[in-house]
Amino acid sequence: METFVCAGCGRIYLEKSERCVHCGSDMEERPASGRGIVYSFSSVHMGAQGMPTPYLLVLVELEEGGRILARLADDDESEPSIGGKVIFSGLSDTGPVFRML
Amino acid sequence: MRGVSIIGVGITPFGVREESLVALGAIACRNALEDAGLAPEQIEAFFLGNFAGQAFVGQNHIAPMVAHATGLGAVPCTRLEGACASGGLAMRQGVLAVASGQVDFALIAGVEKMTSAETDETASILAAAGDVAVEASVGSTFPALFGLIARRHMHEHGTTREEIAHVAVKNHAHGKLNPNAHMQKDVTLPQVMDARPVADPLGLFDCSLISDGAAAVVLCPAETASAHHEKPVEVLASAQASDSPALSDKRDITTFYATQKAGEEAFSQAGLSREDVDLAEIHDCFTMAEIIALEDLGFFARGEGGRGAVEGMTKLGGAMPVNTSGGLKSKGHPVGATGVAQIHELTLQLRGEAGARQVPGAEVGLAHNLGGSGATCAVHILGATA
Ligand SMILES: [Zn+2]
DSSP states (O other), X not given: OEEEEETTTOOEESSOOSBOTTXXXXXXXXXXXXXXXXXXXXXXXXXXXXXXXXXXXXEEEETTSOEXXXXXXXXXXXXXXXXXXXXXXXXXXXXXXXXXX | OOOEEEEEEEEOOOBSOOSOHHHHHHHHHHHHHHHHTOOGGGOOEEEEEOSOHHHHHSOOOHHHHHHHHHTOTTOOEEEEOXXXXXXXXXXXXXXXXXXXXXXXXXXEEEEEOOTTSXXXXXXXXXXXXXXXXXXXXXXXXXXXXXXHHHHHHHHHHOOOHHHHHHHHHHHHHHHTTOTTOSOOXXXXXXXXXXXXXXXXXXXXXXXXXXOBEEEEEEEEEGGGGGGTOSSOEEEEEEEEEEOOSOGGGOSOTTSOHHHHHHHHHHHHHHTOOGGGOOEEEOOOSBHHHHHHHHHHTXXXXXXXXXXXXXXXXXXXXXSSOBOTTOHHHHTOOOGGGXXXXXXXXXXXXXXXXXXXXOOTTOOEEEEEEEETTTTEEEEEEEEOOO
Protein backbone atom coordinates (compact mmCIF):
# COMPACT_ATOMS: atom_id res chain seq x y z
CA MET A 1 0.00 0.00 0.00
CA GLU A 2 1.23 3.47 -0.88
CA THR A 3 0.30 6.40 1.37
CA PHE A 4 0.76 10.11 0.83
CA VAL A 5 1.37 12.13 3.96
CA CYS A 6 0.91 15.90 4.18
CA ALA A 7 4.08 17.70 5.28
CA GLY A 8 1.93 20.44 6.82
CA CYS A 9 -1.01 18.93 8.73
CA GLY A 10 0.06 15.27 8.75
CA ARG A 11 -3.10 13.93 7.12
CA ILE A 12 -2.74 10.59 5.37
CA TYR A 13 -4.15 9.97 1.88
CA LEU A 14 -4.31 6.80 -0.18
CA GLU A 15 -4.57 8.61 -3.50
CA LYS A 16 -1.83 10.78 -4.91
CA SER A 17 -2.43 14.49 -5.26
CA GLU A 18 -0.17 17.47 -5.90
CA ARG A 19 -1.15 19.21 -2.68
CA CYS A 20 -2.99 18.36 0.52
CA VAL A 21 -6.76 18.68 0.00
CA HIS A 22 -7.08 19.92 3.58
CA CYS A 23 -4.31 22.50 3.95
CA GLY A 24 -2.62 22.93 0.56
CA SER A 25 0.86 21.85 1.72
CA ASP A 26 3.24 19.54 -0.17
CA MET A 27 2.75 15.78 0.04
CA GLU A 28 5.33 13.09 0.77
CA GLU A 29 5.09 9.50 -0.48
CA ARG A 30 5.32 6.88 2.24
CA PRO A 31 5.30 3.13 1.63
CA ALA A 32 2.98 1.36 4.04
CA SER A 33 2.42 -2.28 4.99
CA GLY A 34 -1.37 -1.90 4.71
CA ARG A 35 -1.63 -3.33 8.19
CA GLY A 36 -3.22 -1.57 11.11
CA ILE A 37 -5.37 -2.02 14.16
CA VAL A 38 -8.97 -1.02 14.91
CA TYR A 39 -8.95 2.14 17.08
CA SER A 40 -12.76 2.20 17.14
CA PHE A 41 -15.71 0.96 15.07
CA SER A 42 -19.44 1.42 14.61
CA SER A 43 -22.06 -0.45 12.65
CA VAL A 44 -24.22 2.16 10.91
CA HIS A 45 -27.92 1.29 10.59
CA MET A 46 -29.35 4.68 9.67
CA GLY A 47 -26.91 6.04 7.14
CA ALA A 48 -26.19 8.97 4.93
CA GLN A 49 -28.43 9.79 1.97
CA GLY A 50 -28.19 7.21 -0.81
CA MET A 51 -25.94 4.79 1.11
CA PRO A 52 -27.43 1.30 1.66
CA THR A 53 -27.23 0.11 5.29
CA PRO A 54 -25.93 -1.47 7.40
CA TYR A 55 -22.21 -0.84 6.94
CA LEU A 56 -19.28 -0.96 9.29
CA LEU A 57 -17.10 2.10 9.87
CA VAL A 58 -13.63 1.52 11.30
CA LEU A 59 -11.20 4.13 12.54
CA VAL A 60 -7.92 2.41 11.66
CA GLU A 61 -4.57 3.15 13.26
CA LEU A 62 -1.94 2.36 10.63
CA GLU A 63 1.19 0.41 11.54
CA GLU A 64 3.31 3.36 10.40
CA GLY A 65 1.26 5.76 12.57
CA GLY A 66 -1.71 8.00 11.95
CA ARG A 67 -5.41 7.16 11.68
CA ILE A 68 -7.87 7.01 8.81
CA LEU A 69 -11.62 6.49 8.69
CA ALA A 70 -12.51 3.54 6.47
CA ARG A 71 -15.09 0.83 5.88
CA LEU A 72 -14.82 -2.82 6.71
CA ALA A 73 -15.41 -4.91 3.55
CA ASP A 74 -19.13 -5.74 3.13
CA ASP A 75 -18.44 -9.48 2.83
CA ASP A 76 -16.21 -9.52 5.94
CA GLU A 77 -18.41 -11.19 8.53
CA SER A 78 -15.85 -11.31 11.34
CA GLU A 79 -16.76 -9.49 14.54
CA PRO A 80 -14.52 -6.42 14.84
CA SER A 81 -12.90 -5.48 18.15
CA ILE A 82 -10.82 -2.55 19.32
CA GLY A 83 -7.17 -3.54 18.91
CA GLY A 84 -8.08 -6.18 16.30
CA LYS A 85 -5.73 -6.42 13.30
CA VAL A 86 -6.88 -5.24 9.87
CA ILE A 87 -5.37 -5.16 6.40
CA PHE A 88 -6.00 -2.73 3.56
CA SER A 89 -8.05 -4.30 0.78
CA GLY A 90 -8.57 -1.46 -1.70
CA LEU A 91 -10.30 1.78 -2.51
CA SER A 92 -14.03 2.01 -3.25
CA ASP A 93 -16.50 4.79 -4.09
CA THR A 94 -16.65 5.47 -0.36
CA GLY A 95 -12.89 5.55 0.21
CA PRO A 96 -10.57 3.02 1.87
CA VAL A 97 -11.74 -0.53 2.67
CA PHE A 98 -10.08 -2.85 5.20
CA ARG A 99 -10.54 -6.50 6.23
CA MET A 100 -10.09 -8.09 9.65
CA LEU A 101 -6.99 -10.29 9.87
CA MET B 1 -14.61 45.70 29.33
CA ARG B 2 -17.79 46.26 31.33
CA GLY B 3 -20.18 43.74 32.86
CA VAL B 4 -23.12 42.49 30.80
CA SER B 5 -26.56 41.32 31.97
CA ILE B 6 -29.55 39.52 30.49
CA ILE B 7 -32.74 41.57 30.82
CA GLY B 8 -35.05 39.56 28.59
CA VAL B 9 -35.49 36.06 27.17
CA GLY B 10 -37.93 34.54 24.70
CA ILE B 11 -38.57 31.17 23.11
CA THR B 12 -41.00 29.31 20.85
CA PRO B 13 -42.18 25.84 21.78
CA PHE B 14 -39.81 23.29 20.16
CA GLY B 15 -41.12 20.54 17.89
CA VAL B 16 -42.77 20.31 14.50
CA ARG B 17 -43.80 23.92 13.83
CA GLU B 18 -45.89 25.38 11.05
CA GLU B 19 -44.28 28.85 11.11
CA SER B 20 -41.52 29.70 8.64
CA LEU B 21 -37.84 29.85 9.65
CA VAL B 22 -37.95 33.66 9.74
CA ALA B 23 -41.27 33.83 11.63
CA LEU B 24 -39.97 31.45 14.33
CA GLY B 25 -37.00 33.77 14.85
CA ALA B 26 -39.20 36.87 14.99
CA ILE B 27 -41.62 35.30 17.52
CA ALA B 28 -38.75 34.47 19.91
CA CYS B 29 -37.30 37.98 19.43
CA ARG B 30 -40.63 39.70 20.21
CA ASN B 31 -41.05 37.54 23.34
CA ALA B 32 -37.56 38.53 24.53
CA LEU B 33 -38.17 42.25 23.85
CA GLU B 34 -41.46 42.11 25.72
CA ASP B 35 -39.75 40.41 28.67
CA ALA B 36 -37.11 43.19 28.67
CA GLY B 37 -39.74 45.93 28.32
CA LEU B 38 -37.90 47.33 25.29
CA ALA B 39 -39.23 48.58 21.96
CA PRO B 40 -37.63 47.04 18.85
CA GLU B 41 -36.11 50.39 17.84
CA GLN B 42 -34.06 50.50 21.07
CA ILE B 43 -31.95 47.51 19.88
CA GLU B 44 -28.57 48.59 18.45
CA ALA B 45 -27.10 45.27 17.25
CA PHE B 46 -28.58 41.88 16.31
CA PHE B 47 -26.72 38.54 16.25
CA LEU B 48 -28.43 35.42 14.92
CA GLY B 49 -27.29 31.80 15.16
CA ASN B 50 -28.41 29.61 12.24
CA PHE B 51 -26.68 26.53 10.89
CA ALA B 52 -28.27 25.58 7.59
CA GLY B 53 -31.22 27.69 6.47
CA GLN B 54 -30.29 27.12 2.83
CA ALA B 55 -30.03 23.34 3.13
CA PHE B 56 -33.16 22.83 5.24
CA VAL B 57 -35.60 25.35 3.75
CA GLY B 58 -33.76 27.02 0.84
CA GLN B 59 -33.19 30.36 2.58
CA ASN B 60 -29.91 32.02 3.57
CA HIS B 61 -29.21 35.62 4.65
CA ILE B 62 -31.85 35.41 7.34
CA ALA B 63 -30.43 37.79 9.98
CA PRO B 64 -31.81 40.95 8.28
CA MET B 65 -35.04 39.10 7.49
CA VAL B 66 -35.64 38.18 11.15
CA ALA B 67 -34.66 41.75 12.10
CA HIS B 68 -37.19 43.17 9.62
CA ALA B 69 -39.90 40.80 10.81
CA THR B 70 -39.18 41.91 14.39
CA GLY B 71 -39.26 45.62 13.47
CA LEU B 72 -35.62 46.32 14.34
CA GLY B 73 -35.13 48.80 11.47
CA ALA B 74 -31.65 49.38 10.03
CA VAL B 75 -29.78 47.81 12.95
CA PRO B 76 -26.54 45.94 12.02
CA CYS B 77 -27.40 42.22 11.66
CA THR B 78 -24.89 39.37 11.74
CA ARG B 79 -25.53 35.66 11.24
CA LEU B 80 -23.17 33.28 13.04
CA GLU B 81 -22.56 29.69 11.88
CA GLY B 82 -20.67 27.21 14.05
CA ALA B 83 -22.77 24.08 13.41
CA CYS B 84 -24.67 23.12 16.58
CA ALA B 85 -22.79 25.90 18.45
CA SER B 86 -24.15 28.67 16.19
CA GLY B 87 -26.39 29.97 19.01
CA GLY B 88 -23.55 30.02 21.52
CA LEU B 89 -21.41 32.01 19.08
CA ALA B 90 -24.23 34.55 18.56
CA MET B 91 -24.54 34.92 22.34
CA ARG B 92 -20.81 35.50 22.68
CA GLN B 93 -20.74 38.16 19.94
CA GLY B 94 -23.63 39.97 21.65
CA VAL B 95 -21.82 39.86 24.97
CA LEU B 96 -18.65 41.27 23.36
CA ALA B 97 -20.61 44.07 21.62
CA VAL B 98 -22.11 45.24 24.93
CA ALA B 99 -18.98 44.57 27.04
CA SER B 100 -16.82 46.65 24.69
CA GLY B 101 -19.11 49.66 25.04
CA GLN B 102 -19.97 49.59 21.35
CA VAL B 103 -23.71 49.19 22.02
CA ASP B 104 -25.99 49.33 25.07
CA PHE B 105 -28.76 47.03 23.86
CA ALA B 106 -28.04 43.86 21.87
CA LEU B 107 -30.56 41.24 20.74
CA ILE B 108 -29.39 37.64 20.22
CA ALA B 109 -31.43 34.88 18.63
CA GLY B 110 -30.96 31.36 17.35
CA VAL B 111 -33.28 29.54 14.97
CA GLU B 112 -33.53 26.38 12.85
CA LYS B 113 -36.33 24.74 10.90
CA MET B 114 -35.44 21.09 10.29
CA THR B 115 -38.59 18.97 10.19
CA SER B 116 -39.55 19.69 6.58
CA ALA B 117 -36.57 17.62 5.32
CA GLU B 118 -36.53 13.78 5.08
CA THR B 119 -34.52 11.94 7.76
CA ASP B 120 -31.71 10.76 5.47
CA GLU B 121 -31.54 14.22 3.88
CA THR B 122 -31.27 15.71 7.39
CA ALA B 123 -28.49 13.23 8.23
CA SER B 124 -26.54 14.43 5.19
CA ILE B 125 -27.11 18.13 5.96
CA LEU B 126 -25.89 17.57 9.53
CA ALA B 127 -22.91 15.51 8.29
CA ALA B 128 -21.65 18.68 6.60
CA ALA B 129 -20.90 19.99 10.11
CA GLY B 130 -18.07 17.44 10.08
CA ASP B 131 -15.13 17.13 7.67
CA VAL B 132 -16.94 15.94 4.54
CA ALA B 133 -13.75 15.05 2.61
CA VAL B 134 -12.58 12.43 5.12
CA GLU B 135 -15.77 11.51 7.01
CA ALA B 136 -19.14 11.99 5.27
CA SER B 137 -17.64 10.69 2.02
CA VAL B 138 -16.87 7.39 3.77
CA GLY B 139 -20.44 7.16 5.08
CA SER B 140 -20.11 8.66 8.51
CA THR B 141 -23.09 10.53 9.93
CA PHE B 142 -23.13 12.38 13.27
CA PRO B 143 -24.56 9.36 15.12
CA ALA B 144 -21.75 7.29 13.53
CA LEU B 145 -19.03 9.69 14.74
CA PHE B 146 -20.48 9.59 18.26
CA GLY B 147 -20.85 5.80 17.96
CA LEU B 148 -17.09 5.57 17.29
CA ILE B 149 -16.44 7.96 20.19
CA ALA B 150 -18.75 6.06 22.58
CA ARG B 151 -17.18 2.69 21.71
CA ARG B 152 -13.67 4.01 22.39
CA HIS B 153 -14.78 5.69 25.64
CA MET B 154 -16.31 2.39 26.84
CA HIS B 155 -13.11 0.55 25.89
CA GLU B 156 -10.65 3.01 27.42
CA HIS B 157 -12.51 4.30 30.46
CA GLY B 158 -14.93 1.50 31.30
CA THR B 159 -18.08 3.51 30.65
CA THR B 160 -21.00 1.09 30.32
CA ARG B 161 -23.87 1.00 27.83
CA GLU B 162 -26.24 1.31 30.77
CA GLU B 163 -24.56 4.47 32.09
CA ILE B 164 -24.89 6.04 28.65
CA ALA B 165 -28.58 5.09 28.46
CA HIS B 166 -29.30 6.64 31.87
CA VAL B 167 -28.58 10.09 30.39
CA ALA B 168 -31.61 9.71 28.09
CA VAL B 169 -33.85 8.54 30.95
CA LYS B 170 -32.80 11.53 33.09
CA ASN B 171 -33.19 14.15 30.37
CA HIS B 172 -36.61 12.89 29.36
CA ALA B 173 -37.71 13.00 33.02
CA HIS B 174 -36.65 16.67 33.05
CA GLY B 175 -38.16 17.51 29.67
CA LYS B 176 -41.50 16.15 30.81
CA LEU B 177 -41.62 19.17 33.14
CA ASN B 178 -40.85 21.72 30.37
CA PRO B 179 -43.98 22.94 28.54
CA ASN B 180 -41.78 24.09 25.60
CA ALA B 181 -40.06 20.70 25.13
CA HIS B 182 -40.53 18.73 21.91
CA MET B 183 -41.03 15.34 23.65
CA GLN B 184 -42.65 15.77 27.08
CA LYS B 185 -42.62 12.13 28.12
CA ASP B 186 -40.59 9.62 30.05
CA VAL B 187 -38.51 6.89 28.48
CA THR B 188 -37.45 3.79 30.43
CA LEU B 189 -33.98 2.24 30.60
CA PRO B 190 -35.09 -0.88 28.62
CA GLN B 191 -36.67 1.39 25.97
CA VAL B 192 -33.33 3.17 25.49
CA MET B 193 -31.21 0.00 25.65
CA ASP B 194 -33.42 -2.00 23.26
CA ALA B 195 -34.23 0.80 20.81
CA ARG B 196 -33.58 0.40 17.11
CA PRO B 197 -29.83 0.77 16.48
CA VAL B 198 -28.69 3.93 14.69
CA ALA B 199 -24.89 3.63 14.88
CA ASP B 200 -23.97 1.11 17.53
CA PRO B 201 -23.54 1.28 20.44
CA LEU B 202 -25.98 4.20 20.05
CA GLY B 203 -29.67 3.65 19.34
CA LEU B 204 -32.62 5.87 18.55
CA PHE B 205 -33.09 7.14 22.13
CA ASP B 206 -29.40 8.11 22.40
CA CYS B 207 -29.91 10.74 19.69
CA SER B 208 -31.26 14.25 20.15
CA LEU B 209 -34.46 15.24 18.37
CA ILE B 210 -34.84 16.86 14.97
CA SER B 211 -36.87 19.96 15.80
CA ASP B 212 -38.03 23.39 14.70
CA GLY B 213 -37.70 26.28 17.11
CA ALA B 214 -36.12 29.56 18.13
CA ALA B 215 -34.89 31.35 21.25
CA ALA B 216 -33.78 34.93 21.95
CA VAL B 217 -31.99 36.98 24.60
CA VAL B 218 -31.69 40.75 25.27
CA LEU B 219 -28.45 42.09 26.76
CA CYS B 220 -27.50 45.44 28.32
CA PRO B 221 -24.69 46.75 30.56
CA ALA B 222 -24.80 45.20 34.06
CA GLU B 223 -24.68 48.61 35.73
CA THR B 224 -28.05 49.69 34.25
CA ALA B 225 -29.73 46.27 34.10
CA SER B 226 -31.89 46.69 37.21
CA ALA B 227 -33.64 49.64 35.55
CA HIS B 228 -34.98 47.24 32.88
CA HIS B 229 -35.73 44.03 34.75
CA GLU B 230 -36.32 43.29 38.41
CA LYS B 231 -34.18 40.14 38.20
CA PRO B 232 -31.38 40.71 35.70
CA VAL B 233 -29.01 37.77 35.21
CA GLU B 234 -25.32 38.62 34.90
CA VAL B 235 -23.01 37.06 32.30
CA LEU B 236 -20.04 36.00 34.46
CA ALA B 237 -18.08 34.38 31.61
CA SER B 238 -18.24 34.01 27.84
CA ALA B 239 -15.60 31.72 26.32
CA GLN B 240 -15.03 29.94 23.03
CA ALA B 241 -12.48 27.49 21.62
CA SER B 242 -11.88 25.40 18.50
CA ASP B 243 -10.40 22.12 17.22
CA SER B 244 -10.46 20.03 14.02
CA PRO B 245 -13.78 18.23 13.57
CA ALA B 246 -12.16 15.14 11.99
CA LEU B 247 -11.80 12.24 14.43
CA SER B 248 -8.63 11.15 12.59
CA ASP B 249 -7.02 14.50 13.51
CA LYS B 250 -7.61 14.02 17.24
CA ARG B 251 -5.02 12.33 19.43
CA ASP B 252 -7.79 11.20 21.81
CA ILE B 253 -11.41 10.86 20.68
CA THR B 254 -12.76 10.30 24.20
CA THR B 255 -12.42 14.01 25.01
CA PHE B 256 -13.11 17.30 23.21
CA TYR B 257 -10.15 19.65 23.47
CA ALA B 258 -12.29 22.69 22.56
CA THR B 259 -14.58 21.99 25.54
CA GLN B 260 -11.61 21.68 27.89
CA LYS B 261 -10.14 24.98 26.69
CA ALA B 262 -13.43 26.94 26.67
CA GLY B 263 -14.32 25.53 30.09
CA GLU B 264 -10.98 26.50 31.66
CA GLU B 265 -11.23 29.97 30.15
CA ALA B 266 -14.82 30.41 31.40
CA PHE B 267 -14.03 29.38 35.00
CA SER B 268 -11.00 31.68 34.96
CA GLN B 269 -13.09 34.65 33.68
CA ALA B 270 -15.79 34.07 36.30
CA GLY B 271 -13.29 33.44 39.11
CA LEU B 272 -15.39 30.45 40.17
CA SER B 273 -14.73 26.76 40.78
CA ARG B 274 -16.74 23.72 39.68
CA GLU B 275 -18.36 23.46 43.13
CA ASP B 276 -19.90 26.92 42.69
CA VAL B 277 -22.09 25.78 39.77
CA ASP B 278 -25.68 25.02 40.83
CA LEU B 279 -26.96 23.72 37.48
CA ALA B 280 -25.77 23.27 33.89
CA GLU B 281 -27.21 23.02 30.41
CA ILE B 282 -24.86 20.58 28.63
CA HIS B 283 -24.81 19.87 24.89
CA ASP B 284 -26.32 16.36 24.81
CA CYS B 285 -26.57 15.98 21.02
CA PHE B 286 -26.04 12.32 21.95
CA THR B 287 -26.25 10.76 25.40
CA MET B 288 -22.51 10.03 25.23
CA ALA B 289 -21.77 13.72 24.56
CA GLU B 290 -23.19 14.75 27.95
CA ILE B 291 -20.90 12.30 29.75
CA ILE B 292 -17.81 13.52 27.87
CA ALA B 293 -18.68 17.19 28.46
CA LEU B 294 -19.11 16.63 32.20
CA GLU B 295 -15.59 15.16 32.22
CA ASP B 296 -14.09 17.81 29.92
CA LEU B 297 -15.53 20.64 32.03
CA GLY B 298 -13.97 19.12 35.15
CA PHE B 299 -17.18 18.15 36.96
CA PHE B 300 -16.13 14.47 36.90
CA ALA B 301 -12.81 12.67 36.44
CA ARG B 302 -12.28 10.91 33.09
CA GLY B 303 -14.34 7.73 33.04
CA GLU B 304 -16.55 8.90 35.92
CA GLY B 305 -19.02 11.06 33.95
CA GLY B 306 -21.42 8.14 33.55
CA ARG B 307 -22.03 8.16 37.31
CA GLY B 308 -23.82 11.51 37.10
CA ALA B 309 -27.15 10.27 35.81
CA VAL B 310 -26.92 6.77 37.37
CA GLU B 311 -26.25 7.99 40.92
CA GLY B 312 -28.44 11.07 40.59
CA MET B 313 -25.95 13.94 40.98
CA THR B 314 -27.07 15.40 37.65
CA LYS B 315 -30.81 14.78 38.18
CA LEU B 316 -33.24 17.36 39.51
CA GLY B 317 -32.74 17.22 43.27
CA GLY B 318 -29.08 16.18 42.84
CA ALA B 319 -25.97 18.22 43.64
CA MET B 320 -25.79 19.81 40.15
CA PRO B 321 -28.82 19.14 37.94
CA VAL B 322 -27.87 18.91 34.26
CA ASN B 323 -30.28 19.76 31.45
CA THR B 324 -33.29 20.72 33.53
CA SER B 325 -34.84 21.90 30.23
CA GLY B 326 -34.77 18.29 28.98
CA GLY B 327 -31.64 19.02 26.97
CA LEU B 328 -31.30 18.45 23.25
CA LYS B 329 -32.52 14.91 23.95
CA SER B 330 -36.04 15.80 25.12
CA LYS B 331 -36.50 19.56 24.69
CA GLY B 332 -35.30 19.13 21.09
CA HIS B 333 -32.35 20.34 19.00
CA PRO B 334 -33.19 22.98 16.39
CA VAL B 335 -29.47 23.29 15.73
CA GLY B 336 -29.01 27.08 15.49
CA ALA B 337 -31.42 27.76 18.39
CA THR B 338 -29.86 25.36 20.89
CA GLY B 339 -27.10 27.58 22.32
CA VAL B 340 -29.54 30.46 22.89
CA ALA B 341 -32.21 28.13 24.34
CA GLN B 342 -29.65 26.98 26.93
CA ILE B 343 -29.24 30.63 28.02
CA HIS B 344 -33.06 30.94 28.13
CA GLU B 345 -33.33 27.96 30.50
CA LEU B 346 -30.55 29.16 32.82
CA THR B 347 -32.10 32.64 32.95
CA LEU B 348 -35.48 31.24 34.03
CA GLN B 349 -33.75 29.09 36.66
CA LEU B 350 -31.63 31.96 38.02
CA ARG B 351 -34.74 34.17 38.28
CA GLY B 352 -36.63 31.39 40.08
CA GLU B 353 -39.19 31.15 37.25
CA ALA B 354 -38.63 27.57 36.07
CA GLY B 355 -41.84 26.16 37.55
CA ALA B 356 -41.97 22.41 38.21
CA ARG B 357 -38.31 21.98 37.23
CA GLN B 358 -36.96 24.85 39.37
CA VAL B 359 -33.62 24.20 41.08
CA PRO B 360 -34.19 25.76 44.54
CA GLY B 361 -31.91 28.73 45.27
CA ALA B 362 -29.99 28.45 41.98
CA GLU B 363 -27.33 31.21 41.83
CA VAL B 364 -24.80 30.08 39.20
CA GLY B 365 -25.52 28.26 35.94
CA LEU B 366 -23.24 27.02 33.13
CA ALA B 367 -24.15 26.56 29.45
CA HIS B 368 -22.02 24.31 27.22
CA ASN B 369 -22.71 24.43 23.48
CA LEU B 370 -20.72 22.12 21.17
CA GLY B 371 -20.43 22.37 17.38
CA GLY B 372 -20.29 19.10 15.46
CA SER B 373 -17.72 16.58 16.65
CA GLY B 374 -16.12 19.13 18.93
CA ALA B 375 -14.72 21.65 16.43
CA THR B 376 -16.40 24.64 18.10
CA CYS B 377 -17.31 25.10 21.74
CA ALA B 378 -18.92 28.02 23.56
CA VAL B 379 -19.21 28.08 27.35
CA HIS B 380 -21.16 30.74 29.27
CA ILE B 381 -21.48 31.11 33.03
CA LEU B 382 -24.42 33.13 34.35
CA GLY B 383 -25.13 34.46 37.84
CA ALA B 384 -28.36 35.46 39.60
CA THR B 385 -28.76 38.97 41.02
CA ALA B 386 -27.63 38.91 44.63
ZN1 LIG C 1 -2.32 19.08 4.93
